[in-house]
Amino acid sequence: MSAADLPDDEPAPQFPAAFRSAVAGRLAAGGYAVATWEPGGVNVRPPGGGDEQYIGLANLYRRAKAADAAEWPELIDGFLDRLARAVAAPDIPHDLMTVADRLRPRLGRPFDKRAAHPWGIPLPGTGLEITLVVDFPHTMAFVTDEMLKRSRKRGEDLLDVAVENLRNATPADFFDRASPDHDIYLGHTGDSYDAARALLVEELMPDSPAGFWVAVPSRDELAVWPVSFPAIKDVHGLHLFAVENFREHAYPITDDVFWVWHGVWHPFITLKDGDSVIDPPELFVEALQALEGPKPQ
Known part of the structure; x- marks a missing residue:
């Protein structure tokens, strides 16, 4: 299978009976027969017979948890439709x-x-x-x-x-300020490349002398906070955002928060034993000096 957004590469969950029943019902409606269930997905026999196919369901389950059960049939049908389209995706050219x-x-x-x-x-x-x-x-x-x-x-x-x-492909208004109280910016287009735009943060954001804190909890989320002295006391809030969205959203990437300065990424906040641990690199002190400006002679 060539589709990039279909296989699940995250830890496999154990699906509740209601979710499995809903998936089985929509599979049956599409002509598929459930062969066996696995912790992270299901093996099915396609319409008309043939070899069994494995369908990873972890990302679908993340979406289902955030939706009302009445919405599950439409959600599952959409997922299966995308799966069918992906299997029939155009061949990659030789060059x-x-x-x-x-x-x-x-x-x-x-x-x-x-x-x-x-x-x-x-x-x-x-x-x-x-x-x-x-x-x-x-x-x-x-x-x-x-x-x-x-x-x-x-x-x-x-x-x-x-x-x-x-x-x-990035719109000029890609980033929106998250709230009037903090200058945290969220980028979201829904084109499956929002997290990848973290590679362009220093181009897309106004200049920030001490760099940016960056969170990419899932494929479709990017949060950026310019480093400032007032923000330092609240930066753990960005980590809470990353942890929650990493846990709840489809296509998770990481719950860490990074510091990006002059094109170099540094770990800044990580989750250890359930607690947010801030561990700035030594270079961060030098960056803060850039915020203070040159010292008087």
Whole structure:
């Protein structure tokens, strides 16, 4: 399966009976027969027979938990429709440069190295990975080493193309201020690349001498807070936002908060034993000095 947004790479939940019943009912309505359930999904027999197929349900369950049970049939039907479209996604051309305008970067957790692994590079200081995808109208496909080999291109070179495409696809009013009390900004377009726009934070935001705190709890969420002295006492609130949305939303990425300064990412707040732990790097003191301005001679 080539769709980037369908396999679940998060810890597998145990689904409650009501959710399983709802999924089984919609599968049956679509002609699928449930073979066996697994902790993170279900094995089904497709309409007309054939080999069993595994459908990961963890991300769907995250959405269902946030919705009324009466909305589940429509939610499940939409998920299965996207699944069918993804399976029928266009083939990737032999030369990726023929779809260069469709390339996009993705930011997420590293894939299980035991599985088929797309091309990717780590984002230093985060534990996250930048991958490449080819964007289609209803789905996306990861770029693999084999695709790069056929195209005679390096992943790093195509990443530059993908980032430029994302830059051009980002509206000028991408960020909205979250509240009048704090200058926290949220970015959301719903195009599946909002978290990836964290790679453009220092371009998209007005200049901030001491950098930015950045949270990417899920694929479709990006929160940014310019570093300031008044904000320091409340920055833990950004971590609470990250923790809650990482836990509740589909396609989770991380509940950490990072500090981004001059293009370099640093861990800043992490969750340890249920508590938010602020651990700024030594370089953060130097950044705060930039807020104070030059010292009088």
